Amino acid sequence: MPNTDEFAGAMIADVARLLRTAFDRRVRKLGLTRAQWLGLTRLYRRPGASQSEFADMMEIEKATAGRMIDRLEARGWVKRGAQNGDRRIKRIYLTPEAERVHKRIWRIAEATVDDALADLSPQESAQLMRLLARVKKNLITVVDGGASHNGAAALRAVRAQRNGSVAP
Numbered sequence: 001m002p003n004t005d006e007f008a009g010a011m012i013a014d015v016a017r018l019l020r021t022a023f024d025r026r027v028r029k030l031g032l033t034r035a036q037w038l039g040l041t042r043l044y045r046r047p048g049a050s051q052s053e054f055a056d057m058m059e060i061e062k063a064t065a066g067r068m069i070d071r072l073e074a075r076g077w078v079k080r081g082a083q084n085g086d087r088r089i090k091r092i093y094l095t096p097e098a099e100r101v102h103k104r105i106w107r108i109a110e111a112t113v114d115d116a117l118a119d120l121s122p123q124e125s126a127q128l129m130r131l132l133a134r135v136k137k138n139l140i141t142v143v144d145g146g147a148s149h150n151g152a153a154a155l156r157a158v159r160a161q162r163n164g165s166v167a168p
Contacts, residue, residue, distance in 0.1 A: 022116070030108075035068060036068075042057040043098075
C-alpha cells in the first residue's frame with residue numbers, strides 16, 4: 001500500500017481538515033459551531049440564497065438546511081424574505097449582527113491561515129496559491145464538464161512508473 005502522505009488528495013484533505021480543526025477551536029470562543037460559521041460564510045458569499053440553494057452550498061438535505069436556518073434566525077443572524085413574484089420561495093440574508101460576526105470570523109480565518117503558512121516565504125505562499133488555483137480550475141472542469149485533463153494521463157503514467165506497475 002502506498003504512503004498516503006505522498007498522495008496529493010490525502011495531503012490536501014489532511015491540510016483542509018487541520019485548518020478546519022484549528023479554526024473551529026478559535027471560533028468556538030465566539031460561541032459558534034462549525035455548521036454556524038460555515039453557514040454564515042456561505043450566506044456572506046451568496047446573499048439572498050434560497051433554502052434549496054443554501055442546502056446545496058452546505059451539502060446537506062433541505063430539511064436539515066431549514067432547521068439550521070431556523071437556528072441562525074433564532075440567534076438573530078439571518079432573516080428570511082419572500083422572493084418577488086413567488087412568495088413560496090424565501091430568500092435568506094445576513095443581519096447586521098451577522099455581518100459583525102462574519103468580520104470577526106474572517107479575522108480569525110486570516111490568522112489561522114497565516115499560522116499555517118508561517119514558515120513559507122512570500123514567494124512560496126504566492127506559488128502555493130497559484131498552484132492551488134490551477135488544481136481548482138482543473139477540478140471545476142472535471143466536475144462541470146466531466147472532461148479529463150491531459151496532464152492527468154501523464155501523471156498516472158509517472159505514478160505507475162514510480163510504483164513499478166503499468167499505467168491504466
